[in-house]
Amino acid sequence: xxxxxxxxxVSAAPGQKVTISCSGSSSSFENSHVSWYxxxxxxxPKLLIFETNGRPSGIPDxxxxxxxxxxxTLGITGLQTEDEAHYYCVxxxxxxxxxxxxxxxxxxVL
Amino acid sequence: QLVESGGDxxxxxxxxxxxxxxxxxTFGSNWMTWVRQAPGKGLEWVAHINFDGSETDYxxxxxxxxxISRDNAKNSVYLQMNSLRAEDTGVYYCARLMVxxxxxxxxxxxxxxxxxxxx
Numbered sequence: 476x477x478x479x480x481x482x483x484x485v486s487a488a489p490g491q492k493v494t495i496s497c498s499g500s501s502s503s504f505e506n507s508h509v510s511w512y513x514x515x516x517x518x519x520p521k522l523l524i525f526e527t528n529g530r531p532s533g534i535p536d537x538x539x540x541x542x543x544x545x546x547x548t549l550g551i552t553g554l555q556t557e558d559e560a561h562y563y564c565v566x567x568x569x570x571x572x573x574x575x576x577x578x579x580x581x582x583x584v585l
Numbered sequence: 586q587l588v589e590s591g592g593d594x595x596x597x598x599x600x601x602x603x604x605x606x607x608x609x610x611t612f613g614s615n616w617m618t619w620v621r622q623a624p625g626k627g628l629e630w631v632a633h634i635n636f637d638g639s640e641t642d643y644x645x646x647x648x649x650x651x652x653i654s655r656d657n658a659k660n661s662v663y664l665q666m667n668s669l670r671a672e673d674t675g676v677y678y679c680a681r682l683m684v685x686x687x688x689x690x691x692x693x694x695x696x697x698x699x700x701x702x703x704x
Contacts, residue, residue, distance in 0.1 A: 510689045519694035563628050567687030572642045574630035
Protein backbone atom coordinates (compact mmCIF):
# COMPACT_ATOMS: atom_id res chain seq x y z
CA UNK A 476 0.00 0.00 0.00
CA UNK A 477 1.42 3.32 -1.10
CA UNK A 478 1.27 6.15 1.43
CA UNK A 479 2.02 9.84 1.02
CA UNK A 480 3.31 11.56 4.15
CA UNK A 481 3.04 15.29 4.69
CA UNK A 482 3.80 17.32 7.81
CA UNK A 483 0.54 18.17 9.62
CA UNK A 484 1.40 21.85 9.78
CA VAL A 485 3.93 24.48 8.80
CA SER A 486 4.08 28.18 9.51
CA ALA A 487 5.98 31.26 8.43
CA ALA A 488 5.69 35.01 8.49
CA PRO A 489 4.24 37.14 5.68
CA GLY A 490 6.75 37.72 2.94
CA GLN A 491 8.80 34.69 3.89
CA LYS A 492 9.24 31.39 2.07
CA VAL A 493 7.89 28.03 3.14
CA THR A 494 8.28 24.50 1.82
CA ILE A 495 5.87 21.61 2.26
CA SER A 496 7.20 18.11 1.83
CA CYS A 497 5.50 15.00 0.54
CA SER A 498 7.22 11.65 1.01
CA GLY A 499 6.33 8.45 -0.76
CA SER A 500 6.69 4.89 0.41
CA SER A 501 6.69 2.85 -2.80
CA SER A 502 8.12 2.76 -6.30
CA SER A 503 4.85 4.22 -7.53
CA PHE A 504 5.94 7.53 -6.08
CA GLU A 505 9.20 7.52 -8.02
CA ASN A 506 7.34 6.64 -11.21
CA SER A 507 4.58 9.23 -10.90
CA HIS A 508 4.33 12.93 -11.45
CA VAL A 509 3.11 14.87 -8.41
CA SER A 510 0.27 17.38 -8.28
CA TRP A 511 -0.46 19.85 -5.51
CA TYR A 512 -3.78 21.32 -4.41
CA UNK A 513 -4.76 24.25 -2.21
CA UNK A 514 -7.87 23.80 -0.06
CA UNK A 515 -9.35 26.97 1.36
CA UNK A 516 -12.28 26.77 3.79
CA UNK A 517 -15.62 26.99 2.06
CA UNK A 518 -14.14 26.79 -1.42
CA UNK A 519 -13.49 23.98 -3.86
CA PRO A 520 -9.87 22.79 -3.92
CA LYS A 521 -7.61 24.41 -6.48
CA LEU A 522 -4.91 22.83 -8.63
CA LEU A 523 -1.62 24.61 -7.92
CA ILE A 524 0.98 22.37 -9.53
CA PHE A 525 0.68 19.66 -12.18
CA GLU A 526 3.31 17.32 -13.61
CA THR A 527 5.50 17.97 -10.56
CA ASN A 528 6.49 21.52 -11.51
CA GLY A 529 3.92 22.93 -13.93
CA ARG A 530 1.60 25.79 -13.01
CA PRO A 531 -1.90 26.09 -14.43
CA SER A 532 -2.88 29.39 -15.93
CA GLY A 533 -3.55 31.95 -13.22
CA ILE A 534 -1.33 30.41 -10.56
CA PRO A 535 1.39 32.89 -9.62
CA ASP A 536 5.04 31.94 -9.86
CA UNK A 537 5.29 32.26 -6.08
CA UNK A 538 4.21 28.62 -6.13
CA UNK A 539 6.68 26.00 -7.31
CA UNK A 540 7.05 22.25 -7.26
CA UNK A 541 9.95 19.85 -7.33
CA UNK A 542 10.67 16.18 -6.78
CA UNK A 543 13.70 14.09 -6.02
CA UNK A 544 13.61 10.38 -5.43
CA UNK A 545 10.96 9.56 -2.85
CA UNK A 546 10.19 13.14 -1.88
CA UNK A 547 8.38 16.06 -3.47
CA THR A 548 8.24 19.65 -2.33
CA LEU A 549 5.85 22.53 -2.74
CA GLY A 550 7.49 25.90 -2.32
CA ILE A 551 5.68 29.15 -1.66
CA THR A 552 7.56 32.44 -1.65
CA GLY A 553 6.39 35.90 -0.66
CA LEU A 554 3.84 34.44 1.72
CA GLN A 555 0.52 36.26 1.97
CA THR A 556 -2.21 35.88 4.55
CA GLU A 557 -4.52 34.53 1.86
CA ASP A 558 -2.14 31.58 1.42
CA GLU A 559 -3.39 30.18 4.73
CA ALA A 560 -4.94 26.90 3.68
CA HIS A 561 -4.47 23.15 3.61
CA TYR A 562 -2.18 21.81 0.91
CA TYR A 563 -2.28 18.30 -0.53
CA CYS A 564 0.10 16.33 -2.71
CA VAL A 565 -1.28 13.71 -5.09
CA UNK A 566 0.18 10.86 -7.10
CA UNK A 567 -1.05 8.06 -9.32
CA UNK A 568 -0.31 4.56 -8.10
CA UNK A 569 -0.19 2.59 -11.32
CA UNK A 570 -0.05 -0.74 -9.50
CA UNK A 571 -3.21 -0.06 -7.52
CA UNK A 572 -4.73 1.97 -10.33
CA UNK A 573 -5.57 4.52 -7.69
CA UNK A 574 -5.17 8.25 -7.09
CA UNK A 575 -3.55 8.91 -3.72
CA UNK A 576 -3.82 12.11 -1.72
CA UNK A 577 -1.38 12.96 1.03
CA UNK A 578 -2.80 13.65 4.45
CA UNK A 579 -2.59 17.40 3.95
CA UNK A 580 -0.55 20.19 5.51
CA UNK A 581 -2.04 23.21 7.22
CA UNK A 582 -0.15 26.38 6.41
CA UNK A 583 -0.35 29.21 8.91
CA VAL A 584 0.91 32.64 7.92
CA LEU A 585 1.80 34.26 11.23
CA GLN B 586 -18.48 25.17 -14.91
CA LEU B 587 -19.50 22.09 -12.97
CA VAL B 588 -22.76 22.00 -11.04
CA GLU B 589 -23.46 19.11 -8.71
CA SER B 590 -26.73 17.93 -7.25
CA GLY B 591 -28.22 14.99 -5.40
CA GLY B 592 -26.64 15.29 -2.00
CA ASP B 593 -28.95 14.43 0.88
CA UNK B 594 -29.38 12.77 4.27
CA UNK B 595 -29.70 9.01 3.88
CA UNK B 596 -29.84 6.11 6.30
CA UNK B 597 -27.04 3.55 6.52
CA UNK B 598 -27.52 0.93 3.85
CA UNK B 599 -29.38 3.36 1.63
CA UNK B 600 -28.62 4.65 -1.84
CA UNK B 601 -28.04 8.03 -3.42
CA UNK B 602 -27.16 9.28 -6.88
CA UNK B 603 -25.03 12.35 -7.37
CA UNK B 604 -25.10 14.25 -10.65
CA UNK B 605 -22.69 16.76 -12.10
CA UNK B 606 -23.55 18.83 -15.17
CA UNK B 607 -20.72 20.44 -17.10
CA UNK B 608 -20.71 23.49 -19.31
CA UNK B 609 -18.17 25.65 -21.04
CA UNK B 610 -15.98 22.92 -22.47
CA THR B 611 -16.22 19.88 -24.74
CA PHE B 612 -17.32 17.41 -22.11
CA GLY B 613 -16.42 14.27 -24.03
CA SER B 614 -12.78 15.35 -24.31
CA ASN B 615 -11.99 14.99 -20.62
CA TRP B 616 -11.90 12.29 -18.01
CA MET B 617 -14.01 13.13 -14.98
CA THR B 618 -13.57 12.31 -11.33
CA TRP B 619 -15.24 12.42 -7.93
CA VAL B 620 -13.33 13.48 -4.82
CA ARG B 621 -14.76 13.62 -1.31
CA GLN B 622 -13.93 15.22 2.00
CA ALA B 623 -15.24 13.90 5.29
CA PRO B 624 -15.99 16.52 7.95
CA GLY B 625 -12.72 17.87 9.32
CA LYS B 626 -10.69 15.44 7.22
CA GLY B 627 -8.54 15.53 4.14
CA LEU B 628 -9.36 15.05 0.50
CA GLU B 629 -9.94 11.52 -0.79
CA TRP B 630 -10.23 10.43 -4.39
CA VAL B 631 -13.30 8.28 -5.00
CA ALA B 632 -13.45 7.34 -8.67
CA HIS B 633 -12.75 8.46 -12.21
CA ILE B 634 -14.06 7.68 -15.65
CA ASN B 635 -12.49 8.00 -19.08
CA PHE B 636 -13.81 9.85 -22.11
CA ASP B 637 -16.50 7.43 -23.20
CA GLY B 638 -17.16 5.58 -19.95
CA SER B 639 -15.36 2.41 -21.01
CA GLU B 640 -12.75 2.73 -18.26
CA THR B 641 -13.33 3.39 -14.58
CA ASP B 642 -11.31 3.09 -11.37
CA TYR B 643 -12.35 3.31 -7.74
CA UNK B 644 -10.79 3.68 -4.33
CA UNK B 645 -10.88 0.31 -2.56
CA UNK B 646 -13.34 1.47 0.12
CA UNK B 647 -16.13 2.08 -2.41
CA UNK B 648 -15.37 -0.67 -4.95
CA UNK B 649 -18.52 -2.71 -5.52
CA UNK B 650 -20.77 -0.15 -3.82
CA UNK B 651 -20.30 2.97 -5.96
CA UNK B 652 -20.59 3.29 -9.72
CA ILE B 653 -19.36 6.21 -11.76
CA SER B 654 -20.93 6.78 -15.16
CA ARG B 655 -21.33 9.52 -17.72
CA ASP B 656 -23.69 10.67 -20.44
CA ASN B 657 -21.79 12.77 -22.94
CA ALA B 658 -25.01 13.76 -24.70
CA LYS B 659 -26.14 15.39 -21.46
CA ASN B 660 -22.69 16.69 -20.44
CA SER B 661 -23.14 14.84 -17.18
CA VAL B 662 -21.25 12.54 -14.88
CA TYR B 663 -22.90 10.54 -12.13
CA LEU B 664 -21.98 8.71 -8.95
CA GLN B 665 -24.41 6.00 -7.90
CA MET B 666 -23.79 5.21 -4.26
CA ASN B 667 -25.27 2.04 -2.75
CA SER B 668 -24.93 0.35 0.63
CA LEU B 669 -23.95 3.67 2.15
CA ARG B 670 -22.06 3.76 5.41
CA ALA B 671 -21.52 6.44 8.01
CA GLU B 672 -17.94 6.80 6.82
CA ASP B 673 -19.20 7.85 3.39
CA THR B 674 -20.45 11.09 4.92
CA GLY B 675 -18.81 14.16 3.45
CA VAL B 676 -18.74 16.75 0.73
CA TYR B 677 -18.47 15.21 -2.72
CA TYR B 678 -16.85 17.17 -5.52
CA CYS B 679 -16.90 16.37 -9.19
CA ALA B 680 -13.91 17.61 -11.11
CA ARG B 681 -12.53 17.68 -14.61
CA LEU B 682 -9.20 16.10 -15.41
CA MET B 683 -6.69 17.90 -17.56
CA VAL B 684 -5.83 16.07 -20.74
CA UNK B 685 -2.58 14.82 -19.29
CA UNK B 686 -1.31 11.59 -17.77
CA UNK B 687 -1.38 10.51 -14.99
CA UNK B 688 -5.00 11.24 -14.11
CA UNK B 689 -4.24 13.40 -11.08
CA UNK B 690 -4.69 16.90 -12.48
CA UNK B 691 -8.15 18.16 -11.56
CA UNK B 692 -8.33 21.63 -13.04
CA UNK B 693 -12.01 22.52 -12.61
CA UNK B 694 -14.15 21.58 -9.63
CA UNK B 695 -17.81 21.75 -8.76
CA UNK B 696 -19.03 23.54 -5.68
CA UNK B 697 -19.39 20.35 -3.67
CA UNK B 698 -22.44 18.42 -2.51
CA UNK B 699 -23.02 17.23 1.05
CA UNK B 700 -23.88 13.59 1.61
CA UNK B 701 -24.84 12.64 5.15
CA UNK B 702 -25.26 9.00 6.10
CA UNK B 703 -26.97 8.74 9.46
CA UNK B 704 -29.94 7.12 11.13
